[in-house]
Amino acid sequence: MKYDWILFDADETLFHFDSFGGMKLMFERFGVNFSRDDYEEYQQVNKPLWVDYQDGKITAEQLKCIRFEGWANKLGITPLEMNSAFLEAMADICTLLPGAKELLDALNGKAKLGIITNGFTELQAIRLQRTGLTDYFEHVVISEEVGVAKPDQEIFQYAYQLMGLPSKSRILMVGDNPDSDVLGGLNFGIETCWLNTHGQQRPEGIAPHYEVTSLTELKDTLLA
Structure with a gap:
């Protein structure tokens, strides 16, 4: 891995x-x-x-x-x-994206997992609990609690401190939003993967390290 x-x-x-x-x-x-x-x-x-x-x-x-x-x-x-x-x-009404559980199961024990979200605190814990995902994640970093949102470097720095300052070359950020997830990750100096499930045009000047159309494709890419 x-x-x-x-x-x-x-x-x-x-x-x-x-x-x-x-x-x-x-x-x-x-x-x-x-x-x-x-x-x-x-x-x-x-x-x-x-x-x-x-x-x-x-x-x-x-x-x-x-x-x-x-x-x-x-x-x-x-x-x-x-x-x-x-x-x-x-x-x-919360449901998981196709392949989410399988991806997390496949990564479990091979890499540490975290979440960085611009969503609201009130929703995060309850969703993780209801979908049975709580125990997969070491850290859940929520913009509302940090006081800044992705793509601001501060939220990535906050997560990085929590993670114990590992080598940046061994961190991957995965997200569907090229502006907040991919650009935020790139600017922080970590590798990124754009989950482009809707076949969107890649925005000018944003170059993720990977682009996948599904979480199943991401699983195959990471565990190849």
């Missing part, structure tokens, strides 16, 4: 993140029929906020509040209550 450590992103790398499904379930629980059009409208607010969060322009707390302000007012609850209801619904 070429690597001593393999770090994974969480959403759309290990876990499906079906935010429309989560929103639909949450609103059902509030007695509201949430449509695809409603979702598109929500994403017009939500998506730019995640970019601002990755760029360090807003905090996790601000993101949680701003994205649900409009709907929370309509329902007469606070945006933070709504955010919690959404994360609870996301935990309830």
Whole structure:
């Protein structure tokens, strides 16, 4: 095995993140029929906020509040209550990406595993527990707790300290987002793998060490 450590992103790398499904379930629980059009409208607010969060322009707390302000007012609850209801619904519908369990089983004992995620604390532990993955990971580093998000070097440095400063040449970062996962890893000086499940065009100026279309392909690549 070429690597001593393999770090994974969480959403759309290990876990499906079906935010429309989560929103639909949450609103059902509030007695509201949430449509695809409603979702598109929500994403017009939500998506730019995640970019601002990755760029360090807003905090996790601000993101949680701003994205649900409009709907929370309509329902007469606070945006933070709504955010919690959404994360609870996301935990309830959580599933693993195809090949995730097999990949982790194959790596178990051959390399140490960690997670670096820009997702929220409230969702991480419960998902790992429900999918039976808790014991696979030495460290779960969450941007909300560190105070900075990928691709900021600080979150990688934080994980690196926790890992006991191993040789950077023996660390691999795996993720689906070329900007936060791949570029973040490259800038920190570690090797990267882009999980490109949707056949996206590779962004200009970002060159991962590996590009795979599935976790099964990653398993075959790593254990070849």
